[in-house]
Each structure stands twice: as C-alpha cells, then as structure tokens.
Amino acid sequence: MNPDKKRLRRTMMFLNAQKPALIKDPYIYRPDSLMLDLEDAVAENQKDAARFSLYHALKNIDYRGCERVVRINGLETPFWQEDIRCAVAGGCDAIRLPKTESAADVKRVESAVEEAEKEFSIPEGKVLIMAAIESARGVMRAMEICEASERLFGIALSGGDYTKDLHTHITGTGIELMGARQNMVIAARATGVQCFDTVYTDLDNMEGFRQDVETIHLMGFDGKSIVNPRQINIVHEIFTPSEKEIIFSEKVVREIDRKRAEGIGVFTVDGKMIDIAFYDGAKRTIELAKASGVYKGDL
Amino acid sequence: MEIVKPAIAGTLESSDCQVTVEPGDGEIDFTLKSSVINQYGNQIRKVVFETLESLGVGSVKISIVDKGALDCTIKARVEGAVFRSAGQMEHLPWGGAIRP
Numbered sequence: 001m002n003p004d005k006k007r008l009r010r011t012m013m014f015l016n017a018q019k020p021a022l023i024k025d026p027y028i029y030r031p032d033s034l035m036l037d038l039e040d041a042v043a044e045n046q047k048d049a050a051r052f053s054l055y056h057a058l059k060n061i062d063y064r065g066c067e068r069v070v071r072i073n074g075l076e077t078p079f080w081q082e083d084i085r086c087a088v089a090g091g092c093d094a095i096r097l098p099k100t101e102s103a104a105d106v107k108r109v110e111s112a113v114e115e116a117e118k119e120f121s122i123p124e125g126k127v128l129i130m131a132a133i134e135s136a137r138g139v140m141r142a143m144e145i146c147e148a149s150e151r152l153f154g155i156a157l158s159g160g161d162y163t164k165d166l167h168t169h170i171t172g173t174g175i176e177l178m179g180a181r182q183n184m185v186i187a188a189r190a191t192g193v194q195c196f197d198t199v200y201t202d203l204d205n206m207e208g209f210r211q212d213v214e215t216i217h218l219m220g221f222d223g224k225s226i227v228n229p230r231q232i233n234i235v236h237e238i239f240t241p242s243e244k245e246i247i248f249s250e251k252v253v254r255e256i257d258r259k260r261a262e263g264i265g266v267f268t269v270d271g272k273m274i275d276i277a278f279y280d281g282a283k284r285t286i287e288l289a290k291a292s293g294v295y296k297g298d299l
Numbered sequence: 300m301e302i303v304k305p306a307i308a309g310t311l312e313s314s315d316c317q318v319t320v321e322p323g324d325g326e327i328d329f330t331l332k333s334s335v336i337n338q339y340g341n342q343i344r345k346v347v348f349e350t351l352e353s354l355g356v357g358s359v360k361i362s363i364v365d366k367g368a369l370d371c372t373i374k375a376r377v378e379g380a381v382f383r384s385a386g387q388m389e390h391l392p393w394g395g396a397i398r399p
Binding site: 120 | 308312
C-alpha cells in the first residue's frame with residue numbers, strides 16, 4: 001500500500017491552478033493538503049492555460065511537505081484525460097475526481113492514471129485518487145466508490161452541488177447535509193478510507209465555521225475542505241488532540257496493557273470506567289497527536 | 300512549432316504576465332514591458348528564448364507584459380500562447396518540448 005494513503009489530512013485548501021499569485025507560496029499557511037483546481041475555479045476558455053501553470057508549479061515550486069492534490073474536470077467534459085496527463089507528468093501526489101457517482105467512474109480515472117504513470121515513468125501506484133461525491137446517487141453508492149480502487153484514499157462531500165440535487169440549499173445549520181455526511185463517513189469507516197467534509201463559504205461567520213468543524217469532527221470526519229487560509233488554524237485546533245486527551249489516552253493504553261496481563265478486563269482511569277473497547281480509540285488519538293507533531297511521549 | 304495565428308495567454312494580475320504571439324518574419328521579435336525591467340529584464344528574456352527554443356519556435360512576434368511573474372509562470376504563459384496559436388489542446392508533450 002502507498003504509505004501516503006493514510007497521511008494526515010485535516011485541511012485541504014482549494015486554489016485556482018490558473019492563478020500564479022495563489023499557487024506560488026500557499027505552503028506558508030501550513031495546510032495539510034493543497035487542492036490545485038482545474039475544474040470549477042477555471043473558466044472554460046482557460047482550461048488549457050491552467051494546465052501549463054499547474055505543470056510548472058508542480059515541477060518548480062517546493063510546497064514544503066503539503067500534499068499536492070489536483071482536482072481534474074469531470075468525466076462528462078473533454079478535459080479530464082489531458083488534466084490527468086498533465087498532473088501526473090508534473091508529479092502530483094493525488095487526483096481528485098469531481099461528481100463521482102459510481103465505482104466505474106473511479107475505475108476510469110484509475111486506468112488513465114495508470115497509463116500516465118507508465119507514459120511519464122512515474123513509479124506505479126505513486127499517484128493516489130480521491131472521489132468527490134456531489135449527488136444523491138453518489139451518496140447512495142458511497143460504499144462501492146470507496147472500494148473501487150486500491151489507490152483511493154478517501155471521499156469528500158461537495159455540498160453545493162449535492163444540496164441542489166437534493167432540492168435544497170446550504171443553510172449554515174448543516175441540516176441539509178446530515179444524511180450525506182452520516183452515510184459517507186460510515187461508508188468510509190466501513191471500507192478503511194478517509195472522509196472529508198465540504199467547504200464553508202461564509203467567510204464572515206467564523207463562529208459558524210467553528211461550529212461546523214466541531215460537528216464534523218464529532219461525526220468522525222478526517223478533515224475539511226477549506227477556501228481561505230483564515231480557516232486553517234481553527235480546523236487544526238479542533239482536529240489535533242488536546243494535551244488532556246493525549247495524557248488520558250496514554251493512561252488508557254498503558255493501563256489496558258498492564259491489566260490485560262493481570263487478567264483484569266474492566267477498571268477505572270481518572271474515575272472513568274475503561275475496558276478493551278477504548279483501546280483502539282486511545283491508540284488512534286496518540287497516532288493523530290504524533291502525525292500532528294504535538295506528541296512528546298514514548299508510546 | 301509554427302505560430303499559426305495570433306494568441307494570448309496570461310493576465311495582468313499580480314505575479315502573472317500576459318504573453319501575446321503573432322506569426323513572425325523568420326526571427327524572434329521580442330518586446331517586454333515590466334516594472335522590474337532593470338532588475339529582471341535579461342532573466343525574463345532568457346526564459347522566453349529558452350522556452351521558444353524548446354518548443355522549436357524560431358519565427359514569432361512575442362510581446363510580454365510582466366506583473367512580477369516567476370520564471371515558471373513566464374514559461375507557462377509562453378507555452379500557453381504558442382500551443383493556443385497552434386490550436387493544440389490535447390496530447391501535449393509534458394516533459395518533452397514542455398520542459399520543467
């Protein structure tokens with residue numbers, strides 16, 4: 001398995017690949033992933049120019065550890081195959097497919113990525129895939145989409161198009177997204193891939209944004225798409241385990257290891273009843289703390 | 300490559316440059332407008348000529364309006380204009396004539 005499949009992806013920042021001012025130094029804001037966009041942000045008559053801009057940015061700019069994901073145009077357009085050739089030749093880390101509705105969609109992209117890796121002498125399996133789900137049909141097929149390719153590291157909800165398809169709109173409350181979010185995160189967990197939430201576009205409502213991020217964090221998402229650097233710190237703060245959570249998780253792991261050896265199944269840590277069911281969650285908290293660069297322990 | 304028809308790529312936004320190409324008279328006719336022409340004029344010229352050489356373009360009128368573009372942006376815009384002029388949008392030679 002490509003080791004980057006499970007990397008930390010709390011924030012994915014969208015950037016128009018056609019705009020040099022945006023793509024020259026976004027790493028200064030320290031998002032986990034950059035989403036270099038060839039799709040909606042780029043006007044129809046600028047699709048060709050955006051590819052040259054993307055190719056040279058990927059080849060020449062040191063993004064200092066930020067993952068470089070390229071959002072290609074949809075499979076219904078005449079652009080997506082050349083988008084993949086350009087992105088793979090440039091050395092991108094992953095391709096994001098918009099408007100994914102089936103496993104067959106993912107397989108078409110997988111096949112084009114494989115061809116491009118061969119054509120440009122990129123190691124086979126280096127380029128990962130993620131699928132954006134933007135319709136009711138896509139949400140209902142989330143499981144098959146997650147299982148469509150060994151390269152697929154995650155799925156992402158795209159709320160704008162999804163709510164249109166559902167005959168509603170973005171309200172800011174999250175009510176209209178509840179079913180899709182729940183279904184997608186369950187499908188992702190059931191298949192061992194990551195799950196990412198949609199963008200929050202009301203940049204003047206930072207309190208609303210914080211509530212939105214807290215909600216999706218509690219629901220089990222791995223991260224969120226973002227459209228402005230101001231949103232990054234809030235997401236990282238919420239998705240990075242606190243010192244209190246880390247210390248408690250360390251205690252849980254150590255106590256379960258010790259008590260298991262003594263043949264004891266249920267006990268208390270800091271007044272809370274603990275059993276083996278807490279073990280994986282505590283380990284995951286420590287792994288997330290390590291990946292986020294805040295772990296100082298020795299587990 | 301042959302410059303078949305006039306074509307433009309790029310914008311006048313900060314960090315970008317706008318490149319215009321037209322069919323030439325057997326040589327490279329280069330003009331540059333930039334607020335940093337004294338500091339970077341020679342470097343911009345070098346990047347443009349190297350890019351045209353990679354693409355095999357020897358006859359072109361090319362004018363650049365630079366707004367503080369990085370070298371990689373200048374390359375991208377020159378290539379964008381040349382391939383638009385030739386009408387080629389697919390099966391592009393990434394890593395070949397389009398050099399990093």
